[in-house]
Amino acid sequence: MTSSSAAATTDLDAVVSAAVAAYEQWSVLDPGVRADALLAAATALDENADELITLGLAETGLTRPRLTGERTRTAVQLRLFADVIRAGEYLDVRIDAADPDFAIGPRPAVRRTLWPVGPVLNFAAGNFPLAFSVIGGDSVAALAAGCSVIVKVHPGHPQLSALTAQLVRSALDSAGAPADLLQIVSGEQEGVELLQHSGIRAAAFTGSTRGGVFLAGLAAARDTPIPFFGELGSVNPxxxxxxxxxxxxxxxxxxxxxxxxxxxxxxxxxxxxxxxxxxxxxxxxxxxxxxxxxxxxxxxxxxxxxxxxxxxxxxxxxxxxxxxxxxxxxxxxxxxxxxxxxxxxxxxxxxxxxxxxxxxxxxxxxxxxxxxxxxxxxxxxxxxxxxxxxxxxxxxxxxxxxxxxxxxxxxxxxxxxxxxDGWPTGVAVTPAMQHGGPFPATTVDTTSVGTAAIGRFLRGVSFQSTPDALLPPPLQDANPWHVPRTEAPAGESAHWGRAG
Missing domain, CATH: 3.40.309.10 (Aldehyde Dehydrogenase; Chain A, domain 2)
Known part of the structure; x- marks a missing residue:
């Protein structure tokens, strides 16, 4: 597979192997490096706006104002998540000190953080060729979480997808991201096979109810089922x-x-x-x-x-x-x-x-x-x-x-x-936004827009009585990533329930 487009015959095992290697490097990089990489991708979209929009016009029939706004939104999403990475709140770090006098028996030192799930497969949307495509909301949230991403591009805009991938991959590489952090493939069968590949750890989809339900079933039927976020159908009363x-x-x-x-x-x-x-x-x-x-x-x-x-x-x-x-x-x-x-x-x-x-x-x-x-x-x-x-x-x-x-x-x-007193079309890319809902709106009632979207690609991990040198950076005593942390000191349990 080339760096900018999916080859006619793709070695999917090689694609996933590259994604695993990229994840292992990306997930432990300093937050500043990862944030800068997203900012570089946003700049690439800005600097190549005319070419991207011209391709979008030719392939989708959408209007120039619509595509112009969508390109702006896509760059804004990248910049928003760069700030999310730097802030570190998304890691939800919790530090419980060892407590021999804990209310229900001695408590060991426990430290918890959220951990990126691994390589993510993103099925791109047809109706948003930029904002829900190669470097759209799902891809950006997964990258911000610390995951690598493979995008199954939509057949409705293949040239735009290839150009977007080429520009973004080049920007990520120049900013110090690992090779093949973002890859694209094409073809329905390729998407199905990737979804069933053991190296894929989560998936996102935007499309029809029928297609989403089918793919969600495949994700659940794997030997090791994986999270599948599908945005399906909604009539928005x-x-x-x-x-x-x-x-x-x-x-x-x-x-x-x-x-x-x-x-x-x-x-x-x-x-x-x-x-x-x-x-x-x-x-x-x-x-x-x-x-x-x-x-x-x-x-x-x-x-x-x-x-x-x-x-x-x-x-x-x-x-x-x-x-x-x-x-x-x-x-x-x-x-x-x-x-x-x-x-x-x-x-x-x-x-x-x-x-x-x-x-x-x-x-x-x-x-x-x-x-x-x-x-x-x-x-x-x-x-x-x-x-x-x-x-x-x-x-x-x-x-x-x-x-x-x-x-x-x-x-x-x-x-x-x-x-x-408004209308639902037009979804603000903002921290408080919720873009999801009970089935059949989505397969999992979380969100694909806003900063909370990052949670789909994270899982909790606790470290108990772990030597400081072996802890991940957010949990170390020195807190080298300077992330916010919630701390429970020894003796606290004796006062639970007595406030107010």
């Missing part, structure tokens, strides 16, 4: 109150259409269902706003075919009404171009339609679900939308009620992010 529609219905309708149409609806956080009371003017405004949206190309022929099939099935569902028909067109190259489609049905008809109507539609389509004043919205959330990345509520100013409080609780139980 939105709830509108009657008071909110009265207060700002036109603005909500316009922003809703923009959220559904953004990137042709090919976002994991697209609002797929809007639950609202009957409001005819709201539907009219949506139709007007949707008619002003120009057509957008879907990412690939396969995605376009699936979207057209799913759209037709939903429009043929009993009880379904058309608010904005939208359009679909297939060009001479087989690519699908679409404008937003918005449908509407009652809560009763949706329940009668069952699971077929509740599946995610990947593309610019959403369904308005009309409810009555007596609808139990919390029960609806639990029953119809049990696992999502996001749930959104639009309320009028100062609007609070027991019904809304129950809905917020239901949203928190069934979603990774609960937001108010």
């Amino acid at each position: 939105v709830y509108l109150t009657a008071a909110a529609l009265t207060e700002r219905g036109d603005a909500i309708a316009d922003a809703f259409v923009a959220s559904v149409a953004g990137s042709a609806g090919q976002l994991c956080t697209k609002p797929g269902f809007v639950v609202a009371p009957e409001h005819e003017k709201f539907g009219e405004r949506i139709a007007a706003a949707a008619s002003e949206v120009g057509e957008h190309r879907l990412l690939s022929e396969k995605i376009g075919d699936a979207y057209r099939e799913r759209r037709t099935a939903l429009m043929d569902t009993p009880g379904m009404q058309v608010v904005a028909a939208g359009s679909v067109r297939v060009d001479d190259d087989g690519h699908t171009w679409a404008t937003p489609t918005v449908l509407r049905m009652t809560e009763q008809d949706l329940r009668a339609a069952g699971d077929d109507a509740l599946e995610e539609c990947f593309g610019p389509l959403a369904v308005i679900v009309t409810v009555t004043g007596g609808s139990d919205l919390a029960a609806l959330q639990y029953e119809l939308f049990p696992g999502n990345l996001t749930t959104t509520l639009h309320l009028a100013g100062g609007e609070v009620s027991p019904t809304l409080a129950a809905l917020v609780t239901a949203a928190a139980q069934t979603s990774g992010r609960v937001l108010f």
Whole structure:
């Protein structure tokens, strides 16, 4: 395999062996060196922005503003995790002093830190060719944790993936990172074989529910099962109150259409269902706003075919009404171009339609679900939308009620992010972000965005009565990495439970 692209025939054993060797060196490097390497990768993305975006335009059909923002986000992620490495809090270091008078018997000296799991396999996403691809969020979190990374590139943007890998590998090498810290391979079978390889210690995936469930099963069925974080499907329900529609219905309708149409609806956080009371003017405004949206190309022929099939099935569902028909067109190259489609049905008809109507539609389509004043919205959330990345509520100013409080609780139980008076598309790369949720949103309810994403690629290790010279640097008395530590001194247990 070359340093910048995956060869036609790849020796996967050699790839994994190189990843193991890189991990063994990278995981013990000084944090400053590892942080500088990520910063070098960010600089490489900045300095080659035009070439990266030009390739992205050609391969994905995404717009220049979208790709420009995504490239910026990718560089920001690298810089954020460089700071995480330097701060050292992610290691969660805990020092328990030896205590002969410990409350339940003599306690030995115990020191705990988080340890990088080993080589990580990352299945890149198709809809984010930079931010969830070769050096996207999953790869960066794994590198920051101290792991090496092998990326199974997405077939939707192979040239962009190869260029990104070439630039980032060169930057990492120049900053003192070990060789082959980041590698790429291509091909579905290659990805499957790597996932089953004993040298791979964790995996991440962003894609379809069907593909993610299949891969998660393989990861669990190994002789030594490994953690598998898969981001799968989400319909991201939105709830509108009657008071909110009265207060700002036109603005909500316009922003809703923009959220559904953004990137042709090919976002994991697209609002797929809007639950609202009957409001005819709201539907009219949506139709007007949707008619002003120009057509957008879907990412690939396969995605376009699936979207057209799913759209037709939903429009043929009993009880379904058309608010904005939208359009679909297939060009001479087989690519699908679409404008937003918005449908509407009652809560009763949706329940009668069952699971077929509740599946995610990947593309610019959403369904308005009309409810009555007596609808139990919390029960609806639990029953119809049990696992999502996001749930959104639009309320009028100062609007609070027991019904809304129950809905917020239901949203928190069934979603990774609960937001108010906004739209779920657009995920801030920030420490407090949660981008995950109960199945089927993700296979493991953690996060792939924000600084907490690093935890997916770490495991706890305790050292008991260990000579200081044999401890890893974060646990040594001198604390050469200068990481924050929580310390439990001898005698502390005699005072437990007496504070306050």
